[in-house]
Amino acid sequence: MTHSSSSDRARRTVVVTGGGTGIGRATARAFAAGGDEVLVVGRTARTLAETAAGHAGVRTLTADITAPDAAERVVAAAVEHSGRIDVLVHNAAAVLPEPAGSLTPGSVRTQVETNLLAPLFLTRAAVPALAAAGGTVVCVGTAAVLGRRAFPGLSVYGATKAAMDFLVRTWAVELAPRGIRAVGVAPGETDTGIGERMGWSAGEIARHQAEAAARTPSGRVGRPEDVAWWIVRLARPEAGYASGTVVAVDGGASVV
Ligand SMILES: NC(=O)c1ccc[n+]([C@@H]2O[C@H](COP(=O)([O-])OP(=O)(O)OC[C@H]3O[C@@H](n4cnc5c(N)ncnc54)[C@H](OP(=O)(O)O)[C@@H]3O)[C@@H](O)[C@H]2O)c1
Numbered sequence: 001m002t003h004s005s006s007s008d009r010a011r012r013t014v015v016v017t018g019g020g021t022g023i024g025r026a027t028a029r030a031f032a033a034g035g036d037e038v039l040v041v042g043r044t045a046r047t048l049a050e051t052a053a054g055h056a057g058v059r060t061l062t063a064d065i066t067a068p069d070a071a072e073r074v075v076a077a078a079v080e081h082s083g084r085i086d087v088l089v090h091n092a093a094a095v096l097p098e099p100a101g102s103l104t105p106g107s108v109r110t111q112v113e114t115n116l117l118a119p120l121f122l123t124r125a126a127v128p129a130l131a132a133a134g135g136t137v138v139c140v141g142t143a144a145v146l147g148r149r150a151f152p153g154l155s156v157y158g159a160t161k162a163a164m165d166f167l168v169r170t171w172a173v174e175l176a177p178r179g180i181r182a183v184g185v186a187p188g189e190t191d192t193g194i195g196e197r198m199g200w201s202a203g204e205i206a207r208h209q210a211e212a213a214a215r216t217p218s219g220r221v222g223r224p225e226d227v228a229w230w231i232v233r234l235a236r237p238e239a240g241y242a243s244g245t246v247v248a249v250d251g252g253a254s255v256v
Pocket residue numbers: 017018019020021022023024041042043044047063064065066090091092093094095114140141142143186187188189190191192193194197
């Protein structure tokens with residue numbers, strides 16, 4: 001690990017998985033706008049480059065976070081410039097709807113590996129750098145699994161996200177002696193293009209979003225920036241008394 005000079009010591013290094021699109025893109029740009037150096041990670045070089053274009057401080061790493069060497073590659077790329085990791089945002093996810101009675105092994109594995117195993121191993125690899133920086137892990141879950149809720153058609157995705165909330169609580173306790181905080185953000189329905197990437201038609205997306213807006217007290221679905229705002233704030237030193245908690249950013253949908 002290289003040593004940073006005193007002039008760049010205040011400049012934090014932030015890692016955002018899934019930073020090529022949606023909430024990850026908005027989050028990367030928001031951190032960079034605040035003066036942080038951001039490494040965005042994803043499998044698609046083109047979308048990562050779009051995130052970085054015109055946003056000083058955003059670097060890209062094309063990587064599949066489920067690959068066996070991914071955690072070490074991500075950490076090495078993050079510390080390459082500054083020697084540090086201050087914030088690790090687990091945002092990348094696979095969402096593959098399937099009824100419980102006809103789950104396919106491939107989709108189950110993809111969701112568990114992307115949404116649960118990859119964050120476990122990436123956090124493990126980043127602990128020394130996070131500890132040195134007094135850093136924060138931010139997990140992006142979903143408001144759909146808050147409380148005693150079911151998630152029909154998305155049992156595996158929901159299970160991985162519920163597990164992530166558990167990791168937030170457990171990491172907050174386990175990693176506190178190392179000076180590391182863990183927090184979660186649970187978005188509600190957010191207009192990110194995720195529906196298109198799940199193969200839904202424009203009509204299906206419009207119908208789905210209209211239904212979501214109608215059952216949301218705020219009367220609308222979220223924008224990626226609505227969620228990014230909270231991720232950035234929770235990772236600030238001023239938020240240092242928050243740990244082990246998951247903040248719903250869902251227009252109130254999870255309390256009705
Ligand atoms: N949108 C919503 O309504 C909503 C609601 C609740 C929670 N969330 C959560 O918010 C987070 C962001 O969602 P989003 O809506 O912004 O979705 P998105 O735009 O589809 O973002 C997911 C990102 O993850 C990346 N990714 C997927 N698998 C990967 C892998 N194996 N390795 C590296 N990167 C991978 C994708 O990029 P590549 O395909 O290029 O790798 C993509 O950029 C997710 O955790 C999601 O579960 C979203």
